[in-house]
Amino acid sequence: MNKIGLPHTIPCKVTGTGGSCRIRLIPAPRGTGLVCAKASKKVLEMAGIKDCYSKSMGATRTRGNFLKATYDALLKSYPYLTPDFWGAPNFDDHPFIIYADKLMEPQEKKP
Numbered sequence: 001m002n003k004i005g006l007p008h009t010i011p012c013k014v015t016g017t018g019g020s021c022r023i024r025l026i027p028a029p030r031g032t033g034l035v036c037a038k039a040s041k042k043v044l045e046m047a048g049i050k051d052c053y054s055k056s057m058g059a060t061r062t063r064g065n066f067l068k069a070t071y072d073a074l075l076k077s078y079p080y081l082t083p084d085f086w087g088a089p090n091f092d093d094h095p096f097i098i099y100a101d102k103l104m105e106p107q108e109k110k111p
Helices: 038-047 061-077 100-104
Strands: 014-018 021-026 052-059
Touching: 021 038, 021 061, 038 052, 038 061
Parallel strands: none
Antiparallel strands: 014 021, 021 052
């Protein structure tokens, strides 16, 4: 019933650093897949990301720093609220409708 659907990618462009290595994760349309290096692809698959572009800079051959940069970029994406964290909508009546009877009663005048 959710028209938006489950999140399949990162919410926005994020950059992570590890040593001299930097990676930028960019949201991609559905069905694109992971367009990135093999090492970062494994980390993103474990995180549940299905569609994402990436751009890396610096000494990416140092695999430890490259994976640390990927992990850092993922950490920066988690503070954003995606539709699966929104929760159920609150469709209660407006307070004016709930307390209409009380609002319609005449006010007592204080002497």
